């Protein structure tokens with residue numbers, strides 16, 4: 001039963017929560033993707049900062065195939081070897097002592113926020129439950145995480161929303177000082193706002209958040225779902241800031257394309273989650289864990305992390321030249337291989353047009369809001385693919401700029 005399907009099928013049988021591109025990818029290798037008609041695309045989107053090692057990386061294929069022949073799933077009624085190896089490596093490589101696994105970034109944040117509420121209740125009683133989050137932030141699509149996220153358009157249709165959540169402008173130290181008090185149970189921050197336009201936190205802002213949390217007995221949560229696993233050139237973005245969170249959430253690149261999420265924390269905080277307090281059927285299953293373990297082993301190699309910096313420089317040089325040529329980039333920003341080009345002039349607010357023009361030239365890119373073109377390619381993208389993709393972006397911009 002291999003019925004022919006096309007882009008039109010999407011409009012007939014899928015819930016229309018997305019409006020995907022006009023072509024259907026059927027195969028990928030490295031940073032190239034082919035559609036149903038055999039047309040080739042350069043991938044600067046990386047599955048939204050997920051495909052850290054590109055498509056069908058041979059070592060990930062081997063890890064998945066090997067585990068697929070052994071054991072797929074047993075539930076958390078039983079533990080398994082891959083998840084224990086993965087947790088051991090994550091705790092070895094980060095500040096954390098312990099890991100909780102789930103299947104997505106939203107679930108990792110859901111676990112973090114629930115844990116923060118429980119820690120505050122256990123330590124201080126009922127009157128310490130406010131979560132302080134940033135305007136324009138993105139933390140996922142469950143009801144709790146859209147409510148904590150700072151974009152009302154994602155939450156307003158689903159009210160009544162969870163209570164005791166406050167938003168402050170990102171990077172505004174004074175606003176944070178005014179908001180965080182003894183009723184605060186947690187402050188949650190993306191070290192770089194990804195969906196919110198590729199905007200990095202000032203190290204001084206993060207340091208102040210750390211100090212305020214310490215002063216008021218609140219937990220500092222870093223949402224590294226988008227910035228984690230090598231994306232910014234260090235294994236996690238916090239490692240470049242000098243600020244260590246109490247809880248860190250990871251997903252996207254962690255699985256390199258296989259769904260997995262993780263919440264990392266310390267012994268003292270983790271002990272507030274005891275058997276039965278939180279859980280998930282699939283979380284940390286052997287297939288996802290085996291793939292994530294291999295992703296982590298590869299990405300944490302010094303040459304892979306160093307390669308992110310050299311590729312960053314190559315992208316920024318190419319993008320700067322395009323910006324100068326067409327006068328359409330107000331700002332080129334981001335760290336490592338999470339890059340944002342803010343549009344101006346004729347293309348102000350027209351990121352969607354850039355995506356469509358890029359598609360027509362055989363290039364996959366992302367947007368971060370209406371005004372920013374976002375790139376989140378594989379951490380190991382080849383120089384020739386960067387150059388060819390930038391040439392295609394040049395032709396795409398020539399169409400519309």
Ligand SMILES: *Cc1c(COP(=O)(O)O)cnc(C)c1O
Nearest residue numbers: 104105106138139140194225226
């Ligand atoms: C993508 C993202 C999420 C949500 O992850 P899902 O896997 O889609 O649930 C949460 N936080 C940040 C910062 C993200 O970029």
